[in-house]
Amino acid sequence: MWTLEIANPDASVVVSAMSRSNYPLELIVLKRLLVSAALIGSALAAPAAISLPASAAIQASTQTSAPSCTYKRDGNVWRCITPGAYCPKAAHNRYGYAKGTNKRYKCVQYTKTTWRWKRA
Known part of the structure; x- marks a missing residue:
């Protein structure tokens, strides 16, 4: 894993490798990344489900799955x-x-x- 360190006030950047003693920190960062991705995905998927009224959602699902016939x-x-x-x-x-x-x-x-x- 790489980290950015600010070496001086004029914003010149030095890249240095982290030691292996920080391995649990990598897991925490990975976990945060996965949770963030899941939250973003659910936030993007929710408006599509909410945007249709319940009756329209039911009609859309029945129109595509069943052949046309009446009881x-x-x-x-x-x-x-x-x-x-x-x-x-x-x-x-x-x-x-x-x-x-x-x-x-x-x-x-x-x-x-x-x-x-x-x-x-």
């Missing part, structure tokens, strides 16, 4: 369901087809008061 009833079956999600009362003991895989699921009782889509 709807089609006769006795339901189309475009999300596996494992809660199902409506009208779908109890009915079948539904997943939006991504088109696999068959059934709306079954999960607890005393909740129903979910489970693989049939």
Whole structure:
């Protein structure tokens, strides 16, 4: 590690090497550098997350990940369901087809008061 020493008042600089006895000081400086970098990174990332309203952030994430289909009833079956999600009362003991895989699921009782889509 190198250090700068001011040799005289007219600001001429002399560069000298530090002794190895200052090794723990190097770790402290490295730690401070890493913490500063993490704080700067989080400060730069936070305004991007804060700048969007919550509804816009949710819409942005759902628009890019799921194929376009709508959750709807089609006769006795339901189309475009999300596996494992809660199902409506009208779908109890009915079948539904997943939006991504088109696999068959059934709306079954999960607890005393909740129903979910489970693989049939």
